[in-house]
Amino acid sequence: MSKILSLKENMQVARRAMEICNACRYCESLCPVFPEITRFRTFSDHDLNYFANLCHNCKGCFHGCQYAPPHEFDLNIPKTLAEIRVESYSQYAYPKAFGKLFFKNGTLVSIIIAISLALVFIAGSLLNNADSFFSAYSGIGSFYHVIPIKLMSGISMLVCAYVAVAFFMGFKQFWLESGEKMSDLANVALWKSALSDMLSLRHLGGGDEGHGCTHMDDRYSQTRKWFHHATFYGFAMTIISTTIAAVYHYGFGWHAPYDMASLPVIFGTIGGIMIVIGTIGLSVIKVKMDPVPVAQQFLGMEYSFIALLFLVSFSGLALLFFREGIYMPLLLCIHLGFVLAFFLVLPYSKFVHALYRFGALLKYAKYKEH
Amino acid sequence: MYDVIVIGGGNAALCAAISAAEEGASVLVLESSPKLWRGGNSQHTRNMRVAHAAPTRCLTECYSVEEFYEDLLKVTKGETNEELAKIAIGQSEEMYHWLEERGMFFQKSISGTLSLSRTNAFFYGGGKTLVNCEFQKAKDLGITILYNHEVEWLNIQNERVESLVVNTPTGKKEFKAKAIIAASGGFESNREWLREAWGEHAKNFLIRGTRFNEGKVLKSMLNQNVQAVGKPEQGHAVAVDGRAPLYDGGIVTRLDCVPFGIVVNKNGKRFYNEGEDFWPKRYAIWGRLVASQPDQVGNVIIDSKSFNLFMPSVFEPCKAETLEELAELLDIPKDEFVETIHSYNAHVEEGTFNPDTLDNCCTKGLEVNKTHWARKIDTPPFYGYTLRPGITFTYLGVKIDKDARVYMDNGNPTKNLFATGEIVAGNILGQGYLAGTGMTIGAVFGRIAGKGAAHV
Ligand SMILES: Cc1cc2nc3c(=O)[nH]c(=O)nc-3n(C[C@H](O)[C@H](O)[C@H](O)COP(=O)(O)OP(=O)(O)OC[C@H]3O[C@@H](n4cnc5c(N)ncnc54)[C@H](O)[C@@H]3O)c2cc1C
Ligand code: SF4
Ligand code: SF4
Numbered sequence: 111m112s113k114i115l116s117l118k119e120n121m122q123v124a125r126r127a128m129e130i131c132n133a134c135r136y137c138e139s140l141c142p143v144f145p146e147i148t149r150f151r152t153f154s155d156h157d158l159n160y161f162a163n164l165c166h167n168c169k170g171c172f173h174g175c176q177y178a179p180p181h182e183f184d185l186n187i188p189k190t191l192a193e194i195r196v197e198s199y200s201q202y203a204y205p206k207a208f209g210k211l212f213f214k215n216g217t218l219v220s221i222i223i224a225i226s227l228a229l230v231f232i233a234g235s236l237l238n239n240a241d242s243f244f245s246a247y248s249g250i251g252s253f254y255h256v257i258p259i260k261l262m263s264g265i266s267m268l269v270c271a272y273v274a275v276a277f278f279m280g281f282k283q284f285w286l287e288s289g290e291k292m293s294d295l296a297n298v299a300l301w302k303s304a305l306s307d308m309l310s311l312r313h314l315g316g317g318d319e320g321h322g323c324t325h326m327d328d329r330y331s332q333t334r335k336w337f338h339h340a341t342f343y344g345f346a347m348t349i350i351s352t353t354i355a356a357v358y359h360y361g362f363g364w365h366a367p368y369d370m371a372s373l374p375v376i377f378g379t380i381g382g383i384m385i386v387i388g389t390i391g392l393s394v395i396k397v398k399m400d401p402v403p404v405a406q407q408f409l410g411m412e413y414s415f416i417a418l419l420f421l422v423s424f425s426g427l428a429l430l431f432f433r434e435g436i437y438m439p440l441l442l443c444i445h446l447g448f449v450l451a452f453f454l455v456l457p458y459s460k461f462v463h464a465l466y467r468f469g470a471l472l473k474y475a476k477y478k479e480h
Numbered sequence: 481m482y483d484v485i486v487i488g489g490g491n492a493a494l495c496a497a498i499s500a501a502e503e504g505a506s507v508l509v510l511e512s513s514p515k516l517w518r519g520g521n522s523q524h525t526r527n528m529r530v531a532h533a534a535p536t537r538c539l540t541e542c543y544s545v546e547e548f549y550e551d552l553l554k555v556t557k558g559e560t561n562e563e564l565a566k567i568a569i570g571q572s573e574e575m576y577h578w579l580e581e582r583g584m585f586f587q588k589s590i591s592g593t594l595s596l597s598r599t600n601a602f603f604y605g606g607g608k609t610l611v612n613c614e615f616q617k618a619k620d621l622g623i624t625i626l627y628n629h630e631v632e633w634l635n636i637q638n639e640r641v642e643s644l645v646v647n648t649p650t651g652k653k654e655f656k657a658k659a660i661i662a663a664s665g666g667f668e669s670n671r672e673w674l675r676e677a678w679g680e681h682a683k684n685f686l687i688r689g690t691r692f693n694e695g696k697v698l699k700s701m702l703n704q705n706v707q708a709v710g711k712p713e714q715g716h717a718v719a720v721d722g723r724a725p726l727y728d729g730g731i732v733t734r735l736d737c738v739p740f741g742i743v744v745n746k747n748g749k750r751f752y753n754e755g756e757d758f759w760p761k762r763y764a765i766w767g768r769l770v771a772s773q774p775d776q777v778g779n780v781i782i783d784s785k786s787f788n789l790f791m792p793s794v795f796e797p798c799k800a801e802t803l804e805e806l807a808e809l810l811d812i813p814k815d816e817f818v819e820t821i822h823s824y825n826a827h828v829e830e831g832t833f834n835p836d837t838l839d840n841c842c843t844k845g846l847e848v849n850k851t852h853w854a855r856k857i858d859t860p861p862f863y864g865y866t867l868r869p870g871i872t873f874t875y876l877g878v879k880i881d882k883d884a885r886v887y888m889d890n891g892n893p894t895k896n897l898f899a900t901g902e903i904v905a906g907n908i909l910g911q912g913y914l915a916g917t918g919m920t921i922g923a924v925f926g927r928i929a930g931k932g933a934a935h936v
Contacts, residue, residue, distance in 0.1 A: 133732040133794045136526055136606030139587035148591050151792055174609030176523045176730050180516055183725075319585055319604060328612040330583070 114407055117197045124190045125153045128161070130183060137171045141313050142474045143191075144171070149477065160288045162195040163463075163470040166313050168323035168334075172403035179402075192405035199462050204279035211458040216410035219418055222455050227447035233257060234443045246436045251365045256439040257446060259359075269453045276457035277465055284469050294476065303475035308468055311335050311342075326399045337391030341419065344384025348423070351377035367433055379430060385423035389416045415460035422448045482508040482624075484933045485644065485657040487631045487697055489513065490520030491607070492901025492922030493663035494614035498582060499930025500661070501621040508657065509623060510646060512630035512664075513692040518611065520665050521689035521873060521902065521918075524730040525607035526590070527600035528923065529916030530572045538586040540597045545569050548599075552914055559910025564925075567882055568908055568917070571924045576601055578927065584613045592791050595760065600916040607919075631697050634660065636704045639888055640895040659933035662886070662899040663926065666874035667695025668715065669727065674871070677712035684776035686720055686870040691727040698877065698903055706894070707879040707887040710906030714875035716913050717767025722777060722866030723795045735865050736790040738766065739853050740835070741782035742824055743867065745773040748807070748816035750824070755842070755852035764913060771869040778867035779810050781821070783859045789835055797863040810864045825856040873918070877906040884929035896936045898929035 115123065128147050131137065137144045143164050150157060169188045177183035200209035211218050234256050235243060247255050254262075285292065294300070307313065314335040316322045322332040355374040358364040368374050393416055396409065425445040432441055456462075484500045486493045489511030501507045511518055531548040532539050548569045552560060580586065585604035589597035596602075603610040618625065626648075633645035641660045646653050667673045669691045674682040702708055724733035738754050739762075745751055752769050756762055770778040800806035807817040824843065831840035833855055841854045878899050879887045886897040901922035908921055 129792065130732055130794050132792050133734075134606075134730075135590045135592065136603075136609075136731070138590040140605055145591070151788070170605060170609070173612055174605035176519075176606065176608045176728065177732075181725075181728055319587065321583075321585060328609075329616050330585075330613070 115193070117194075120190060120193050120197070121155050121158055124158050124161075124187075124194055127185050127187050127190060128153045128158070130177060130185060131171075131187070134177075136176075137174065139317065139319060140170045140174070141166060141168065141317065142471075142478070146474060146477065156287050156289060158194055159198040159201075159284075160470055160473060162191040162198055163284070163466040164474055165191045165195070166323075166467070167192060168314065168325065169400075169403045170324045170330075173324050173328035173400075186403055188403040189405050192408065195463075195466075196405070196408045196411065198284070198466065202280040202283045202462075202466065203458060204276045204283075208458055211455075212411065215408075215459065216414045218458065219414035219451070219455055223418070223421075223448065223451040226451035226454065227444065230257070230443045230447040230450065233261065234439060238439070243439050244436050245439070246434065247438060248434055250367075252433075252438070253366055253442055256442050259365075262446070263356075265450070266453070269450070273453055273456050277462075280457065280462065281465055281469055284466050285473075288469075288473055290473060290476070295472070297476070300472045300475040303478075304468055304471035307471050307475075308464075311338055314338060325395050334392070334395055337388045337395065339388070340384045341388030341392065344381045344386075344388055344423070345419070347377045347381025347384065348426070351375075351381060375430065378426065382423040382427045382430075385419055386427070389420040389423070392416055393420075411460050418448065418452050418455070418459070422452050482506045482655075482657045483936075484508070484659050484661060484930070485510060485655060486661045486663060486930075487644070488520065488663035488665060488901065489518050489611075489615075489625070489627075490522035490663065490665060490901060490922070491525070491611060491614065491919055492522070492903075492926045493520075493661070494611065494618055495579075495923045495926030496661045496663055496898070496900055496930040496933070497618055497623050498614065498621060499927040500934040501618070501623050501930075503931055503934035505930075505934035507618075507621075507623045508655070509618065509625045510629040510631055510644070510655070511625065511627050512647075512694075513627065513690070515627045517690070517692065518615070518627065519608055519690075520693060522922070523606075523608040523611050524689050524728070525603065525610075525919055526593075526731065527596065527602040527916045528572070528576075528919035529599055529914065530576045530601045530920065531569055532573050532576075536576070536601075538588050538601050539599075543599050548572070551599075552908070552917070555912035555914045556908075556910045557912065561907045563882055564880070565908045567928075568921050568924045571927075572920045575920065575923045575927065579610075579923065582614075582617050584610050584617070596915065631664065631700075633700045634662075634697065634704070634897070636701070636706070636894070636897070638895075639892055641897050659896040659898065659936040661884075661926075661929045661933050662697050662701065662878070662897065662903055663901045663922070663929075664697040665690070665693035665695075665902040666715075666905075667698055667876065668693055668871045668874045670694040673699075673712075674874075677874075677876075678715070681771060681776050684868065685717070685771070686724050686729060686733075686868050687727045688718075688720065688724075688729050688733070688870040688872050689727070693873075693902070695874075701878055701886070701897075705889040706897075707889050707891075709877050709879045709904075710875035710910070712874070712876045714906070714911065716764060716872040716875075717771065717869045718763050718872060719766035719770045719778065719867040720870035721793060721795050722868040724868070724870065729870065732794045733870065734763070734791075735780060735793055735867065736763075737780050737782055737786065737793075737865065738763075740786035740789050740855075741780050742821075742850065742857065743778045743780050744812065744817065744820055745779075746775055746777050746812060748812045748820050750820060750846075750848050751778075753848060753851055755850040755854055757838070757852075760915075766867070767869040767871070770867050776869055779812065780865045780867060781806070781857060782863050783857045784861055784863075785855060785859050787863060793865065795865070797865050799861050799863055801860045801862075803862060806862045806864050810866065821857055824850075824854075825858060828854050828856050872913075873902050873905070875906040875909065875911075877903045880904045880907060880925065882928075883932045884925045885932065896933075898933050900925035900929045 177185040200212040203209035325334040483505035587604040630647040720733040798809040827843040
């Protein structure tokens, strides 16, 4: 395996790479990074952080580069940018001290899962006796026999607020450091452009050309885009499901579990299945892909995030399936444990790529016309 | 036994292999490079020239077959085989669609190349991406590809290739096929041969493309009375940054600053009009010009006024606050160097500088005048780039007919030997070069050769 470079060395490698690309420009249609490079003659660390987050890690510029190893220029842009990207996540992390967590993500996720599961189980067992923990409940409010609704929603609100603050602070730092002003964000056109790029995964789909991207090797296809779509929209559907459920609960006083034919269950089920499919697909790509243009040391972060997302969805589906039986309390605790863990690690997980990539797309929208 | 063996793994070879396979032939590709170095010179290209009657997604306006042909006549000064040239040009648009239909993509002209957006279709991601997609297509068609297989000798008897002698990782082996397509490029990476053909000074030349085009297939054919086209001493050479790697420097080693400065040799003397014409029209003569200077070195000198006028270069220039210091960095005798600059500055006639037109800034009264973009070199910091000749490709090749069939010296067609790509470019490019025609010739005659070979 190749040597792991320090951040400073990586910045130097990236700067050199950008200079070579700027003299070459063959990759100009591959993604927004290359047309953006041409605006510059020199590259600051902040510029490189921006490029790193603008990169959607398709590896097309590695497979198609005549200066990739074994060439002595040794260009490996996807890998170099991936390393800088993770470093940038850690620099933007809020609170700052937690930035280090990005480098031990596998361990972090396992520990948080363990703690979350334990907490939910302790809560579950304190609030129930041994008999009732393995009993079949049914009917309205059965979940709250296991974990009371007040506790459930209280904790989730706290966690959500924390996540929101962490995201906002991180985003703000990214945006200001990249040389933009917060007031630029009032420009609706930027949001429109970035949102449309994000919701359509335009660049993973091959941009204007529309023939997809490379991912496992040098073949272009839409596979990664579709699995990402499944994960993204599956996740969106589970959020919608939860939101509807909250409205039902607080707005109408209708309490869970809901009917199989109810909106929360339909959205939750379809979303859950989509995430399961999407995360399995994305993992298979990661396992099979050419390892050379990949920042191996950070794969743990990617796998642990995908795995957590999978576990949340899979346990949710299992809960739905077995909710009438005696395993419901057990499954509920497991599911809630995973959900809690998921949100706790969210600001220090691969999830933040959505945040900073979106920020980079906003910035790109500002300059792309020129 | 395979129906068709294709020698080489660049654009020409792969178009031929794909075309033969689509005609139903079983195809084997023998490529001398390892997989990671595959793609020959084709991996360094960026576009192909395409005639088109109306704008396409990636090409602007219209570029008629007639205009393409006229452009070709201009650069070759009429030295072209009209029949073959018209086939290449006439089928160029069809070839563009042929490639697209098979999963090779094009993009709009890349920044800094606007002048080519009408005539040249740019490969999406450049030549290496093109070649990768061609290899993927070949794989889908069931074509076998053997890397590290260098064809050393074609066994030609009675105008038929009976077998190929191939250097493989496990020793020499013989391969047979009903038909053979030679698409193994020129001999530009063969230093020995270059020295023979171009003289001693070829030892200081840099090779802009692959290290694997050693011309062994070409030599083997010429040694067995296959009819040649072009002369060994003909080739395309440009001036590149002197610090470029010995091989595979490709596009990024070019230096576009010559028209904005002056060029001195290692003795500090100017030797040619740097502002004769726009750089894209002149860059190809500077290879020869630098090649004829002592030690085959030139040095472009500019001052800070001109630093942002050209495409950025990959190598840092030598930079100094005084001319003396710069001379030292560039290893040029100080006095001569300073004297050259001073005398140049003294003869500059002030005009209105405009890099986009043939402006009126020039020198008068020098032995070698600069006729455009001449401005005094007087604003530090001063910058210097070293120039060396960089060979793009050689022209010596084999004669083919409209079916891409190879001929013998006695005028007879060979029975089962076809050729395409750089190895036949000399049929159409008797001299000079028109950007993007190399890939067009390889693709068009590749498709033709594949079809022909499949039905031998
Ligand atoms: C830097 C650079 C930029 C260029 N840009 C352009 C451009 O933009 N547009 C354009 O039209 N042209 C361009 N050219 C010219 C262009 O590269 C050639 O015209 C074209 O690539 C020829 O294609 P080919 O398939 O014949 O040769 P190549 O692509 O060179 O392929 C020849 C292959 O044969 C293999 N080979 C050689 N000897 C043997 C052997 N004995 N046995 C087995 N295999 C062998 C080699 O390894 C190689 O893979 C450029 C050239 C260079 C160097
Ligand atoms: S990645 Fe390679 S091919 Fe692409 S622009 Fe950069 S140097 Fe050129
Ligand atoms: S890996 Fe893909 S997205 Fe990233 S810079 Fe390269 S081409 Fe662009």
